[in-house]
Each structure stands twice: as structure tokens, then as C-alpha cells.
Amino acid sequence: MSLNNDTIQQTLTQKFGEVLTDWQEPYGMLTFTAPKEMNLKVLQFLYDEPTLNFRFLTDLQAVHYPDKKGQELAVVYHLHNLVDNVRIRFKVFTDIIKPDVFSATALYQSANFMERETYDFFGVNFTGHPNLIRILNVDEMDYFPMRKEFPLEDQTRVDKDDEMFGR
Amino acid sequence: MSRPVQYNTKLKMVEAPEAMMGDGFMATSFEKVVGLARKNSIWPLPFATSCCGIEFMATMASHYDLSRFGSERVGFSPRQCDLLMVMGTISKKMGPVLRQVYLQMAEPRWVLSVGACACSGGIFDTYSVLQGIDQIIPVDVYVPGCPPRPEAILDGFLKIQELVGQESLRRRNGDKYKELLASYGIQ
Numbered sequence: 458m459s460l461n462n463d464t465i466q467q468t469l470t471q472k473f474g475e476v477l478t479d480w481q482e483p484y485g486m487l488t489f490t491a492p493k494e495m496n497l498k499v500l501q502f503l504y505d506e507p508t509l510n511f512r513f514l515t516d517l518q519a520v521h522y523p524d525k526k527g528q529e530l531a532v533v534y535h536l537h538n539l540v541d542n543v544r545i546r547f548k549v550f551t552d553i554i555k556p557d558v559f560s561a562t563a564l565y566q567s568a569n570f571m572e573r574e575t576y577d578f579f580g581v582n583f584t585g586h587p588n589l590i591r592i593l594n595v596d597e598m599d600y601f602p603m604r605k606e607f608p609l610e611d612q613t614r615v616d617k618d619d620e621m622f623g624r
Numbered sequence: 625m626s627r628p629v630q631y632n633t634k635l636k637m638v639e640a641p642e643a644m645m646g647d648g649f650m651a652t653s654f655e656k657v658v659g660l661a662r663k664n665s666i667w668p669l670p671f672a673t674s675c676c677g678i679e680f681m682a683t684m685a686s687h688y689d690l691s692r693f694g695s696e697r698v699g700f701s702p703r704q705c706d707l708l709m710v711m712g713t714i715s716k717k718m719g720p721v722l723r724q725v726y727l728q729m730a731e732p733r734w735v736l737s738v739g740a741c742a743c744s745g746g747i748f749d750t751y752s753v754l755q756g757i758d759q760i761i762p763v764d765v766y767v768p769g770c771p772p773r774p775e776a777i778l779d780g781f782l783k784i785q786e787l788v789g790q791e792s793l794r795r796r797n798g799d800k801y802k803e804l805l806a807s808y809g810i811q
Contacts, residue, residue, distance in 0.1 A: 594717070595717050598751075609750050610751070611749065611755050
């Protein structure tokens with residue numbers, strides 16, 4: 458029997474019960490949310506369970522929702538079952554004041570750089586990451602540029618201030 | 625038998641500098657001779673990071689032929705080159721690299737900033753892009769355009785030649801030049 462979204466949802470609900478919420482299938486891709494303390498348990502289960510077998514971390518990133526108080530930052534994992542060619546998306550939400558999320562580096566080596574990038578742009582503090590420093594931006598940067606409160610434009614420039622540049 | 629077609633009949637020579645001349649002698653200032661030699665044998669160092677670099681490749685190639693102006697050899701070692709040609713977007717992370725390349729060049733050195741991105745950051749008005757290389761190194765000539773056509777790059781190069789030819793031999797030792805470098809935190 459090939460793996461489909463219903464069986465994945467059933468298996469996960471059997472194991473974790475009602476803590477997994479917000480089940481959706483946008484464009485056929487199963488998406489759900491877990492409490493942030495559970496993220497490693499869910500990932501480990503998805504990895505170990507022989508029927509699920511999600512052993513490839515395709516992508517890891519964050520989204521900033523400034524209006525969701527207490528849940529401003531979403532960390533999103535994209536997982537791929539290479540045997541059955543099934544993908545799922547898995548989110549955890551965290552507070553922006555103390556954005557601590559457990560690092561997935563012990564489970565997936567590929568999480569290393571992706572978590573560094575997520576830290577670089579959103580400031581998510583991945584606890585347990587071996588080397589959580591900036592990866593793409595300059596080391597001197599003192600803010601997290603993809604958070605919505607920061608304007609896209611470089612604020613150091615003073616001569617681009619006419620109406621042509623919209624400053 | 626003479627050939628039916630005469631090739632290279634319109635050879636253009638560089639004009640001799642103003643001089644006192646008589647039978648068997650010519651006297652002129654050292655500055656003019658050095659300027660003449662320098663401006664017609666500039667070694668450019670291309671620092672091409674994006675699309676302006678492609679225009680530069682066209683400028684170098686046979687159709688536009690930068691070597692007509694004495695720059696036959698493009699050097700890829702900053703220590704041997706006179707002219708740093710910065711072409712393309714310089715991100716903030718690339719900034720220290722560009723600065724290092726500039727520092728490695730021996731005096732006298734010139735900088736040509738080609739394209740909107742190198743001059744001002746261009747369309748990349750964003751947190752990750754340097755808003756003009758003149759924030760980290762002094763620039764002699766700016767070539768606007770996105771990207772500039774090879775003619776524009778050649779025009780910029782001719783402007784550099786003008787500067788090189790007219791530069792006083794004492795300029796690089798002067799206080800004003802040292803002040804300029806100091807304003808960029810160099811030396």
C-alpha cells in the first residue's frame with residue numbers, strides 16, 4: 458500500500474493524539490502544527506517509524522507573523538519520504554521574545570546550515586546547534602533582516618531621500 | 625609589384641608632449657613624459673561580479689577592443705595592475721574583499737566604477753548590498769548605466785586616461801591625497 462496523507466495523519470494522531478493541530482492539505486501537501494517542545498519528538502518519530510520513513514529534510518525556514526502575539530515566529534520543516542516519494546510540511550510556532558527551538562542537527566546533518574540561515578535572518582535560537590553563527594550576512598550585522606519590523610532598504614544611506622526612492 | 629590595397633595607412637600615433645625642440649634635442653617636463661607613458665599602458669584589473677562584467681567582456685573582445693587604448697593586457701593580480709575596474713553588485717560581505725584587492729594594488733592606482741550597482745547600489749536598495757563602492761574605496765571615474773554599453777565603459781576608460789595623463793607626479797605624496805586615503809581608513 459502506498460503511503461498517502463490519510464495514513465500519515467492517522468499514524469501521527471495515534472502516536473501523539475490531539476497535540477498535533479491545524480491539519481491542512483494545500484496543493485495536496487500534508488501540513489500540520491505541533492507545540493515547539495515536541496518538534497524533535499515528532500521529527501524522530503517521522504524518521505524512525507518504518508511506515509512513515511521521512512528521512513530527508515528538504516528545507517527548513519522561518520516565517521514571521523507580527524500579529525500573532527506569542528506565536529510570532531513559525532519554524533517550518535519540509536520532509537521527504539524518498540522511498541514512496543511523499544512530502545509533508547511541519548510547523549512549530551515560537552514566541553519572538555524568547556525564540557528558543559530545539560535544533561534538528563542531531564537528526565539531520567543538513568539542518569546545520571539551514572538553521573544557521575534561519576538564525577541569520579529571523580533570529581531563531583536553535584538550542585543544541587553546534588555552531589549557531591551568521592552564515593549569509595556580514596558578521597557585524599546587529600539585527601535580523603527578515604523580521605517584518607525592519608525595512609528592506611539599507612538605512613545607512615542619506616542621499617536616497619527624495620520621492621524617487623520613497624524614503 | 626606593389627600590392628593593390630594599402631593596409632594600415634591611417635595609423636594614429638600619440639601626440640608628443642609640448643616641448644622645446646631643436647636640432648637633435650627635445651626638452652620637456654618629466655611629468656608629461658611619465659603621464660604619456662602611463663596613460664597609454666594602463667593595466668586594468670577587472671573585478672567583475674555580475675552583468676556589467678559581461679559588458680566588460682564585450683569591451684575587451686575584438687569588436688570594441690580595449691587594447692586600442694594601450695590596455696592589451698588585463699592583469700589578474702592586483703599587485704601588477706594600475707586600474708581597478710569594479711563591475712557589478714558588491715554585497716556588504718564582498719566589501720572587505722574588494723577593499724583588500726584595492727590595498728594590494730601598488731601606487732599609483734586608479735578606480736573605475738562601472739554600472740549603477742557599483743556606483744550607488746543600483747536597484748539593490750537593500751540591507752545586504754553595499755550602496756556604492758565609494759563607501760569603502762576612493763573612486764576616480766563613475767560610469768552610469770544598468771548595464772552601461774561597451775562604448776560607455778570605453779568612455780569611462782578614456783576619462784581615466786585623461787586623469788592619468790594629467791596627474792602631477794607629486795600628487796600621491798601630497799597631504800590632500802593622504803587625507804583622502806585617511807578618510808577611508810587606509811594607512
